[in-house]
Amino acid sequence: MSQSDFILETRALTKVFGGLVANSEVTIGFRERQAHAVIGPNGAGKSTFVNLLTGHLTPSGGQVLLKGANIAGFPAHKVSRLGIGRSYQKTNVFPSFTCFENTRLAAQSRLATSMRFFRPACSYKAVSEQAGCALEAAGLGSKASRMAGALSYGEQRQLEIAMVLATAPEILVLDEPLAGMGKEESEKMVGLLKGLARDYTLILVEHDMDAVFAIAEVLSVMVNGTLLESGPLEQVRASRAVQDAYLGDGAEAY
Numbered sequence: 001m002s003q004s005d006f007i008l009e010t011r012a013l014t015k016v017f018g019g020l021v022a023n024s025e026v027t028i029g030f031r032e033r034q035a036h037a038v039i040g041p042n043g044a045g046k047s048t049f050v051n052l053l054t055g056h057l058t059p060s061g062g063q064v065l066l067k068g069a070n071i072a073g074f075p076a077h078k079v080s081r082l083g084i085g086r087s088y089q090k091t092n093v094f095p096s097f098t099c100f101e102n103t104r105l106a107a108q109s110r111l112a113t114s115m116r117f118f119r120p121a122c123s124y125k126a127v128s129e130q131a132g133c134a135l136e137a138a139g140l141g142s143k144a145s146r147m148a149g150a151l152s153y154g155e156q157r158q159l160e161i162a163m164v165l166a167t168a169p170e171i172l173v174l175d176e177p178l179a180g181m182g183k184e185e186s187e188k189m190v191g192l193l194k195g196l197a198r199d200y201t202l203i204l205v206e207h208d209m210d211a212v213f214a215i216a217e218v219l220s221v222m223v224n225g226t227l228l229e230s231g232p233l234e235q236v237r238a239s240r241a242v243q244d245a246y247l248g249d250g251a252e253a254y
């Protein structure tokens with residue numbers, strides 16, 4: 001498969017903070033509707049990498065190609081409109097709004113510009129439908145009228161996912177979606193993400209290796225800001241270099 005078959009790819013993507021090289025010439029390709037996890041020890045540069053993909057950080061060098069067009073340095077709102085959705089932490093959720101209202105606000109943020117020539121009632125309907133679909137897809141269809149603040153922790157994380165889905169992305173970028181979850185909540189989220197991986201290109205940063213192995217088809221391993229290895233799950237799992245650097249005895253410690 002040639003490079004052009006990637007829906008999203010980075011080429012020599014680099015980010016320097018002062019004297020610290022957080023990402024050094026990282027080249028990774030993401031295929032459409034594939035679940036691709038970016039893993040590595042603390043401080044490896046994973047969050048920096050996804051922030052560069054989503055426009056939350058500006059690269060110091062290199063390219064981010066979305067369907068072949070370089071979007072490196074585009075602001076986050078523009079990247080979102082181009083179809084790369086990013087989940088935020090739950091601080092973005094309004095606790096005194098219902099799940100539906102929160103999700104509708106997210107849908108509105110995406111549709112506001114494109115719908116401005118439509119009558120308000122029409123745009124309201126489209127936005128509401130979008131919000132309803134997103135809640136269903138995130139497993140919260142039955143909780144639409146529940147106040148966000150009354151949800152369990154795991155459900156609030158599902159609501160964050162619903163809010164991203166409401167922006168109609170093609171690519172979902174999820175930074176540690178299982179963080180802080182108990183066993184049961186994690187299992188539910190893994191099931192949800194496996195389902196979403198059928199319809200979306202999923203880019204996942206996650207420390208929970210059981211979840212990563214259950215969801216991802218492709219793994220990229222970062223160490224010290226560089227890409228150590230990228231490839232099919234089993235190939236990367238079996239790699240000696242990856243075992244030594246990350247997945248060996250010490251993996252649990254991360």
Ligand SMILES: Nc1ncnc2c1ncn2[C@@H]1O[C@H](COP(=O)(O)OP(=O)(O)OP(=O)(O)O)[C@@H](O)[C@H]1O
Nearest residue numbers: 017020021022040041042043044045046047048049
């Ligand atoms: N805004 C920033 N300013 C300065 N240094 C930063 C900034 N963001 C990240 N860094 C540094 O860049 C390096 C990579 O950090 P990053 O958060 O990308 O790693 P990570 O792999 O996501 O780690 P973790 O798994 O702990 O979240 C670290 O040394 C971190 O301290």
